Amino acid sequence: MRTLPGRTDHVVVVGAGLAGLSAALHLLGAGRRVTVVEREELPGGRAGRLDLGGYRVDTGPTVLTMPDLADEAFAAVGDSLYERVELIPLHPAYRACFADGSSLDVHTGAEAMAAEVERFAGPGEAAGYRRLRDWLERLYRAQMRRFIDANFDSPLGLLTPDLARLAALGGFGRLDARIGRFLSDERLRRVFSFQALYAGVPPARALAAYAVIAYMDTVAGVYFPRGGMHALPRAMADAAAAAGADLRYGQRVTRLERSGERVTAVVTDAGRIACDAVVLTPDLPVAYRLLGRRPRRPLRLRHSPSAVVLHVGTDRTWPRLAHHTIMFGAAWHTTFDELTRAGRLMSDPSLLVTRPTATDPGLAPPGRHLHYILAPCPNTDIGPDAAAWSDLGPRYRDSLLRELARRGLEGVADAVEEECLVTPAEWHAQGHAAGTPFSAAHTFPQTGPFRPRNLVRGTENAVLAGCGTTPGVGVPTVLLSGKLAAARVTGVTGRHGITRPLPSRPAASATVPDRSGLRAPAGSPEPSPSSGAALGVCDTAPGRADGPQEPPLSPACPPVAAARSEPPQSPAADPAAPTTEGRTR
Secondary structure (H helix, E strand, O other), X not given: OOOOOOOOOEEEEEOOEHHHHHHHHHHHHOOOEEEEEEOOOOOXXXXXXXXXXXXXXXXXXXXXXXXXXXXXXXXXXXXXXXXHOOEEEOOOOEEEEOOOOXXXXXXXXXXXXXXXXXXXXXXXXXXXXXXXXXXHXXXXXXXXXXXHOOOOOOHHHHOOHHHHHHHHOOOOOEHHHHHHOOOOOHHHXXXXXXXXXXXXXXXXXXXXXXXXXXXXXXXXXXXXXXXXXXXXXXXXXXXXXXXXXXXXXXXXXXXXXXXXXXXXEEEEOOEEEEOOEEEEOOOHHHHHHHHOOOOOOOOOOOEOOEEEEEEEEXXXXXXXXXXXXXXXXXXXXXXXXXXXXXXXXXXOOOEEEEOXXXXXXXXXXXXXXXXXEEEEEOOOOOOOOHHHHHHHHHHHXXXXXXXXXXXXXXXXXXXXXXXEEEOHHHHHHOOOHHXXXXXXXXXXXXXXXXXXOOEOOOOOOEEEOOOOOOOOOOHHHHHHHHHXXXXXHHOOOOOOOOOOOOOOOOOOOOEXXXXXXXXXXXXOOOOOOOOOOOOHHHHOOOOOOOOOOOXXXXXXXXXXXXXXXXXXXXXXXXXXXXXOOOOOO
């Protein structure tokens, strides 16, 4: 593995998101002096926090999967995730609702899920689920050490015995077809393949290797931190500070000073910070602009679909909603074509509704409820551009609420007391390429050693981290990107992220100090030996850009009355919305 040449005693990490904080902890553990600069007044980046009239809103990810990867960053400085954050296992991981009126609770324990599949689709499908689960576990083991938790210096790094194991498991076939070998019920196939969209590729075109996301979602464990997902970066920042990191919030990086091929200082709007090396965690366009260069690629980067996110605080909730509920439309292949090729809003949408107050009522005022509605949409490269969303956004918001009412959330529009609408216009303004927080799609030419590298040609002492570089999009992989970036500086690779059960803890009545300033119950529930995560989109859900370089832009949070405008005729897609047809870029 290549490492940075020369001195690396003092490292400046740009961005206090999950990638930057992970890098900082691993660097501190290897004896480096670390300064972290962040444009916002709090840590988190994409995993930020919005206070909305008494509602505590996570602006990004809505669950934590693979918590052992986060704990590995804490352990680098002799700390522990489990001492700082109370993790609550979610049972069920999520609820899937289908257009025919049926529903399925996705459990992470093997026996509970097999029983649910049998109830839902019969004993044959339950047997298929057991075989699928075994395949997912073997697929994960074949990929983790060599292909996910790994730095690549060239494509030759793929040539390991694990490559043959991955091929023998069918990892280079198509995801949808491979899932179909185990499950014939199309509804079940959706549950185990829908996540590929958030890697930017429809299941029919995605490599079967990306079923590893389904492993993370349905086998490895899904947890919700007490206090919301923002509790994780807050705890990571506290652990970094306790280990000696200099955390500087509210400072926007304006440029990098260079001497030849080395960065000598990071310049912010508050001053100059001399350094021996720098880790850059913003989205790729911002990082490349700071570096003054971008790598040559034979093909232009393709980006994942984007999303419209509507955060609503309501005076009621609906019994059919679990912590996570995915509402599938009747359309399937049409939806993917609209999102990834035609550049149109979904005509028959599949929606994710997250109700974090189902698990932590303290995130809302007493008697109130918090809901997070995510609708995938085309990115601005192929769909409506950023300017179009100023008019389209409020109308699409109204159509989404009407669609939810049709799907059983009666009176949802009238129940809204506080809200915040985020569209591709906001993602674009925050520095996200193509108006998507999900970064570059995980097509084969943009995966593993073919993904934008974390080393930068022409700059000796800069490393990239975050979802745009290796290994990719999602909380687990972004945490790993910070670890891999630190390894480029120090040469210390650490242990590989193999999931283990959470440690046993004292009785639930006991308390331990939470060094982030909270006090959390010490006895969080013990997960089952094999528990799973909610939905891929939850783990990669959007938030603010992971760095301080661009002027911050708060998501548009109009008053409820002002947010209501004349709705489009279609319940889900605005027929007047601009498409790529006839538009010049």
